Amino acid sequence: LEADPRSRMPPAKALGVVLRNLIEQRRPLYALGEWVAERDPSVLGLADTSARLNDDCVGRALERLFDADRALLQTEMVVNAIRRFAIDCTEFHNDSTSITFSGDYAGANGDPQRGQATLKVNHGHNKDHRPDLKQLLWILTVSRTPDAGVRPR
Structure with missing residues (x-):
C-alpha cells in the first residue's frame, strides 16, 4: 500500500x-x-x-x-499463503454467517465510491433471526490441509 x-x-x-x-x-x-x-x-x-x-x-x-486494488491484494495474500504453507487446493469447505448491522448505513449501498466497489448492507435472510436488521454475508473458505483452518472429519 x-x-x-x-x-x-x-x-x-x-x-x-x-x-x-x-x-x-x-x-x-x-x-x-x-x-x-x-x-x-x-x-x-x-x-x-x-x-x-x-x-x-x-x-x-x-x-x-x-x-x-483490494481484489489483487487479496489474491496475492491467498497465493502467497498457499505457497508458503503448502496448502492442498484439491478440496475446499465453505462456512457462512451473517454480520448484523443496526442503523441506517445509507452509504453502504453497493455504489462505487472514489472509483472503488463498496459492500451492500441490506435486509435478507438473517442467520441471527433478525429480519429487521441489515446484514452482510461473510463466507470463510478453508482447505483440507491440516492446521490450515479446520480439519474436516
Whole structure:
C-alpha cells in the first residue's frame, strides 16, 4: 500500500495492528494506542513505532486500503499463503454467517465510491433471526490441509 505523506507509520504496520486487535480484543480505533501500550510492541511488529500509532494514523491506513486494488491484494495474500504453507487446493469447505448491522448505513449501498466497489448492507435472510436488521454475508473458505483452518472429519 502506498504511504500517506502525513503518516509516520507504514500503512501495512497500522493495518497489522488493526487486524491483531480484531482477532484478540476488538477495541475501537480511538483506543488502539492504549491497547498497543499494554503489549510488547515487538510482538505486534511495531518495535520503535508504537508511539506513532493513533486513530488518525489508522484512519489514513484504512483509507489507503480502501483506495488500493483490494481484489489483487487479496489474491496475492491467498497465493502467497498457499505457497508458503503448502496448502492442498484439491478440496475446499465453505462456512457462512451473517454480520448484523443496526442503523441506517445509507452509504453502504453497493455504489462505487472514489472509483472503488463498496459492500451492500441490506435486509435478507438473517442467520441471527433478525429480519429487521441489515446484514452482510461473510463466507470463510478453508482447505483440507491440516492446521490450515479446520480439519474436516
